[in-house]
Amino acid sequence: MIQLNNLTKKYGKANALSNINIEINENKIYCLLGENGAGKTTFLRTISGLTQATKGEVLVNGLKVNKLSMPEIVCFVEERENHINLKIKDLISLAADFQDGFDTEFADDMIKKFNLNPDKKFKKLSFGMKTMVNTIIGLASTNKIVLFDEPVLGFDVIMRNKFYSLLEESIARHPKIIIVSTHLIDEIAKIAEEIIIIHKGELLLRSNIIDLQDKCYSVTGIASDVDKAVMGKNIINVHDIGKFKTVNVYDTRIEENDRIQISNEGLQDFFANLIGGEINE
Numbered sequence: 001m002i003q004l005n006n007l008t009k010k011y012g013k014a015n016a017l018s019n020i021n022i023e024i025n026e027n028k029i030y031c032l033l034g035e036n037g038a039g040k041t042t043f044l045r046t047i048s049g050l051t052q053a054t055k056g057e058v059l060v061n062g063l064k065v066n067k068l069s070m071p072e073i074v075c076f077v078e079e080r081e082n083h084i085n086l087k088i089k090d091l092i093s094l095a096a097d098f099q100d101g102f103d104t105e106f107a108d109d110m111i112k113k114f115n116l117n118p119d120k121k122f123k124k125l126s127f128g129m130k131t132m133v134n135t136i137i138g139l140a141s142t143n144k145i146v147l148f149d150e151p152v153l154g155f156d157v158i159m160r161n162k163f164y165s166l167l168e169e170s171i172a173r174h175p176k177i178i179i180v181s182t183h184l185i186d187e188i189a190k191i192a193e194e195i196i197i198i199h200k201g202e203l204l205l206r207s208n209i210i211d212l213q214d215k216c217y218s219v220t221g222i223a224s225d226v227d228k229a230v231m232g233k234n235i236i237n238v239h240d241i242g243k244f245k246t247v248n249v250y251d252t253r254i255e256e257n258d259r260i261q262i263s264n265e266g267l268q269d270f271f272a273n274l275i276g277g278e279i280n281e
């Protein structure tokens with residue numbers, strides 16, 4: 001449903017996105033990961049038609065996307081979105097007027113769950129509450145593609161957990177492609193099915209999250225035993241601690257034995273190690 005062919009976006013001479021090729025077709029939750037400035041916002045804005053590609057093409061449902069032809073089936077939710085100064089309940093009605101099939105019942109339910117006062121005006125809300133309102137509008141959207149740009153920025157852990165469970169409810173009520181850009185991979189990994197990593201404007205990795213969790217592990221032991229055990233494996237990072245060593249691996253699993261210890265690696269650590277290293281798919 002989303003197809004990017006050799007997509008490049010330049011700002012001046014700098015590439016925000018370089019030659020991205022990807023297809024995203026299945027209705028599920030995708031996590032878009034990348035360090036600051038990696039190109040995540042540009043990636044999402046280009047799919048929604050808000051940013052024009054410099055080279056290559058973006059197709060949504062087979063139709064070319066650009067500023068003159070923005071795909072109606074895409075709902076793009078960004079944290080910096082600053083609505084006109086209406087009451088929350090009026091913003092919800094407005095969203096319902098603009099979007100066919102907008103799930104008002106779900107939106108009202110979420111307003112209660114987030115303890116928001118529907119009579120409060122948008123401009124009087126805190127940063128986190130404004131994000132909540134934008135998020136609710138995205139979650140209640142029945143558009144076939146919903147893109148969230150850093151939705152949990154400004155949310156505390158309780159809010160974030162509410163958001164993750166509402167994301168699951170949103171996709172269960174109305175199956176769709178949901179792409180969420182975030183830095184908090186270990187949290188979103190509990191509900192997302194696929195991960196897309198962008199690094200310095202390039203597509204670094206796309207993987208099913210369960211496969212990724214299986215392939216990310218560390219091996220610790222005496223340096224020579226570790227070296228022998230990980231020979232031929234794709235090594236992401238190495239820590240030497242005296243005669244001992246820990247190696248972070250992204251590859252098929254190896255068996256633990258009495259000379260080496262295998263530990264699961266958190267995805268957040270994997271990501272931090274990955275963007276400092278190389279990966280060979």
Ligand SMILES: Nc1ncnc2c1ncn2[C@@H]1O[C@H](COP(=O)(O)OP(=O)(O)OP(=O)(O)O)[C@@H](O)[C@H]1O
Pocket residue numbers: 011015016034035036037038039040041042043
């Ligand atoms: N309007 C713009 N004009 C010039 N450069 C831009 C513009 N928008 C983005 N960039 C540059 O393009 C690159 C990618 O930016 P982008 O906002 O897409 O990254 P990001 O992964 O979303 O970052 P963050 O996590 O910090 O929000 C950065 O180097 C950024 O400075």
